[in-house]
Amino acid sequence: MEVVICSDVAQAASRAADTVEALFSRSPDAVLGIATGSSPVGIYEELGRRVSAGRLSLAKARAFMLDEYVGLPSEHPERYQNVILRDFVAKVDIDADNVHGPDGLAEDLDAACAAYERAIVEAGGVDLQILGVGTDGHIAFNEPGSSLASRTRIKCLTRQTRQDNARFFGGDVDQVPLHCLTQGIATIMAARHLVLIASGEAKAEAIRQVVEGSVSAMWPGTILQMHPHVTVFVDKAAASQLTLADYFNDVYNHKHLIQGR
Numbered sequence: 672m673e674v675v676i677c678s679d680v681a682q683a684a685s686r687a688a689d690t691v692e693a694l695f696s697r698s699p700d701a702v703l704g705i706a707t708g709s710s711p712v713g714i715y716e717e718l719g720r721r722v723s724a725g726r727l728s729l730a731k732a733r734a735f736m737l738d739e740y741v742g743l744p745s746e747h748p749e750r751y752q753n754v755i756l757r758d759f760v761a762k763v764d765i766d767a768d769n770v771h772g773p774d775g776l777a778e779d780l781d782a783a784c785a786a787y788e789r790a791i792v793e794a795g796g797v798d799l800q801i802l803g804v805g806t807d808g809h810i811a812f813n814e815p816g817s818s819l820a821s822r823t824r825i826k827c828l829t830r831q832t833r834q835d836n837a838r839f840f841g842g843d844v845d846q847v848p849l850h851c852l853t854q855g856i857a858t859i860m861a862a863r864h865l866v867l868i869a870s871g872e873a874k875a876e877a878i879r880q881v882v883e884g885s886v887s888a889m890w891p892g893t894i895l896q897m898h899p900h901v902t903v904f905v906d907k908a909a910a911s912q913l914t915l916a917d918y919f920n921d922v923y924n925h926k927h928l929i930q931g932r
């Protein structure tokens with residue numbers, strides 16, 4: 672796991688955007704895994720600037736979302752399909768038809784989950800998955816206690832996550848749906864490169880657990896320690912509880928010495 676401690680959230684977003692740009696320079700039709708929440712918004716804005724500058728194109732990209740609330744009406748502004756249209760699709764040149772998410776309005780939710788798993792496989796799998804992390808260490812909507820071998824399925828959200836996300840629902844926790852569809856932990860782990868971004872003091876404990884804690888379903892993000900290619904971009908506040916912070920800085924600052932060897 673590479674941990675990159677950035678001076679601020681803008682630098683973290685810019686460096687994370689570099690990984691996406693590098694991928695699409697190599698493979699214009701690559702498959703991007705996209706996350707909702709506030710953490711990745713800076714990445715999407717930076718990608719938008721690079722697309723506008725003619726430096727990057729996502730015109731041939733395909734994208735898969737991590738998760739979706741169950742039951743939010745199709746026009747609801749907080750339905751993740753709509754959030755992604757606003758936060759990501761509107762900012763870059765991706766074809767909206769190539770952006771997929773689990774169907775939280777399906778009559779048969781189990782079948783929708785299975786179909787979503789198939790769609791990811793048929794696209795050739797996710798090349799680069801952008802991730803945020805919840806304050807309780809969840810990735811996508813895999814709450815503490817989730818099976819580390821899970822696939823896309825229905826989950827019940829914790830009170831903590833619903834409280835965290837109430838800010839998007841007028842501060843009213845009761846407006847936050849109880850259920851969601853989420854890629855499972857094994858689904859996420861099948862992506863070829865995982866790029867996690869986190870900022871702020873509120874994420875410091877989750878980042879400490881994800882990077883340095885014991886692998887446990889109690890902190891689902893700790894499973895990233897089992898993946899061969901993970902990059903974590905954090906600001907100083909989110910990195911503030913890392914025991915190995917100096918080492919991570921040394922590794923990053925001296926990376927150029929061994930690159931290309």
Ligand code: GLP
Pocket residue numbers: 706707708709710711737738802803804805806809810811812832836
């Ligand atoms: C939600 C999303 C996650 C996201 C998390 C953190 O629960 N399902 O994918 O990582 O919130 O959100 P934020 O980035 O807003 O802190």
